Amino acid sequence: MKKNPAGGVTFCHLWVYRKVLLKRHDLFNKILKTGICRDVHVPAEPEPGLHNFAEPAFRFYGNSNSLPLMINPMAGIYIHIPFCHTKCNYCNFFSVVSSKFIAPVYKAILEEIAITHEYLNGRQVQSVYFGGGTPSLLPPAYVRNILDAIARYHSLDHTSEITLEANPDDLTPENLKAWIDGGINRISLGIQSFEPADLAYLDRRHDRASALKSLNLLAHAPLNSWTVDLIFNIPGQSTEMLEKNLQICIEAGVPHISCYALTVEEKTLLHQQIRKKNKPSPQEDAFREHFSLVIRKLTEHGYLHYETSNFALPGHTAVHNSGYWFQQPYLGLGPSAHSYNGVSRRWNPAGIQKYLAGISAQKPWEEEELLTPEIRFNEFIMTRIRTNRGIALDETEKMAGPEQRIALLERASRWLASGHLRLECNHLILTLEGMYLSDLISTSLFVETA
Numbered sequence: 531m532k533k534n535p536a537g538g539v540t541f542c543h544l545w546v547y548r549k550v551l552l553k554r555h556d557l558f559n560k561i562l563k564t565g566i567c568r569d570v571h572v573p574a575e576p577e578p579g580l581h582n583f584a585e586p587a588f589r590f591y592g593n594s595n596s597l598p599l600m601i602n603p604m605a606g607i608y609i610h611i612p613f614c615h616t617k618c619n620y621c622n623f624f625s626v627v628s629s630k631f632i633a634p635v636y637k638a639i640l641e642e643i644a645i646t647h648e649y650l651n652g653r654q655v656q657s658v659y660f661g662g663g664t665p666s667l668l669p670p671a672y673v674r675n676i677l678d679a680i681a682r683y684h685s686l687d688h689t690s691e692i693t694l695e696a697n698p699d700d701l702t703p704e705n706l707k708a709w710i711d712g713g714i715n716r717i718s719l720g721i722q723s724f725e726p727a728d729l730a731y732l733d734r735r736h737d738r739a740s741a742l743k744s745l746n747l748l749a750h751a752p753l754n755s756w757t758v759d760l761i762f763n764i765p766g767q768s769t770e771m772l773e774k775n776l777q778i779c780i781e782a783g784v785p786h787i788s789c790y791a792l793t794v795e796e797k798t799l800l801h802q803q804i805r806k807k808n809k810p811s812p813q814e815d816a817f818r819e820h821f822s823l824v825i826r827k828l829t830e831h832g833y834l835h836y837e838t839s840n841f842a843l844p845g846h847t848a849v850h851n852s853g854y855w856f857q858q859p860y861l862g863l864g865p866s867a868h869s870y871n872g873v874s875r876r877w878n879p880a881g882i883q884k885y886l887a888g889i890s891a892q893k894p895w896e897e898e899e900l901l902t903p904e905i906r907f908n909e910f911i912m913t914r915i916r917t918n919r920g921i922a923l924d925e926t927e928k929m930a931g932p933e934q935r936i937a938l939l940e941r942a943s944r945w946l947a948s949g950h951l952r953l954e955c956n957h958l959i960l961t962l963e964g965m966y967l968s969d970l971i972s973t974s975l976f977v978e979t980a
């Protein structure tokens with residue numbers, strides 16, 4: 531067994547499965563960062579702003595010998611901007627600290643939009659997400675031109691959620707206005723902490739003053755929504771410091787908060803620093819204390835804990851990220867980006883030169899994998915268990931037949947008996963205790979893959 535630095539316990543084969551499934555997929559790494567979930571109620575209705583991904587949105591194809599395909603008529607587009615001012619020590623997302631290739635990569639992304647648009651089969655695009663890296667490093671005109679190009683090849687309209695990740699340093703009133711004028715209607719702000727000691731531990735460039743200034747700017751901006759990233763379980767971070775971080779966000783009226791436990795990924799600078807004893811390591815005890823504080827504090831202030839690491843005020847659940855948790859197809863553009871259309875996955879190379887060469891050859895992806903019904907089923911389990919709706923048994927049955935519904939319940943029975951899972955309205959949902967073992971639990975619910 532492998533100890534998950536976030537505090538959960540992870541079987542090696544899940545780790546391997548994830549590596550196969552998520553290799554070089556920066557965005558999924560972001561989404562599946564922590565191994566925890568919590569005790570929540572199944573909402574009777576989907577959140578406003580969140581497309582109802584449940585059964586009526588899917589069409590099922592296949593025969594009785596296999597698990598059928600789930601096809602969602604909506605889609606998302608992710609654009610990876612692989613440039614950063616400096617590299618944060620804990621980061622394992624693909625990015626380079628050089629502005630030399632910003633213009634060539636921008637032009638390549640415009641080409642990639644034309645090359646790959648058929649991958650989504652004409653689905654309505656309900657979300658676009660500029661992630662990275664640091665998308666706020668892009669000149670605003672590039673952002674606008676990329677959105678214009680997407681609109682030429684895909685059905686995108688004013689109801690689509692269009693998010694840009696920004697660092698506090700780049701968030702000036704001028705940039706913000708230009709992004710909004712260019713079509714951005716949601717900003718994701720990478721604050722992580724307001725505490726100077728935390729920011730120093732993480733090698734973040736911004737300081738408390740610029741973080742507070744950017745909060746104030748966003749609170750008064752004409753955006754549909756905005757979100758803040760926070761990190762907890764940073765060595766040296768007390769519960770008081772964490773509570774202050776949360777309080778600042780609550781008082782600023784931040785409509786959506788993503789809270790991640792610090793994880794130490796191999797091949798990061800932080801991993802080396804800890805190995806050489808230059809920095810202390812995150813502690814499991816603090817992790818449990820911090821995470822329960824985050825849940826209590828945010829839910830007390832009206833935030834819905836709708837996914838392991840995500841909290842939203844009513845009407846502000848993230849449309850784009852919800853797409854990943856509900857198997858919505860998406861097209862990934864840019865170096866290291868990853869695409870999924872319900873039938874296959876594709877990976878772009880995590881290297882600027884390789885990516886540019888792929889665009890020149892009219893084939894930006896370096897690998898494509900056809901998804902077996904079993905892989906799709908396991909992905910469904912792995913992502914749904916992280917949501918407050920849990921695993922819907924009716925949906926499982928529609929996907930895989932009544933035998934799989936029964937088999938899944940049998941596999942879940944020991945967790946139901948031990949109190950790590952509960953069954954509510956035909957949904958399997960992790961309890962508070964189950965959240966610490968969510969990787970182990972989801973692995974035990976998988977079907978065998980070839």
Ligand code: SF4
Pocket residue numbers: 613614615616617618621622623625662663664697720
């Ligand atoms: S700014 Fe974001 S993407 Fe860039 S190094 Fe830091 S954490 Fe990674």
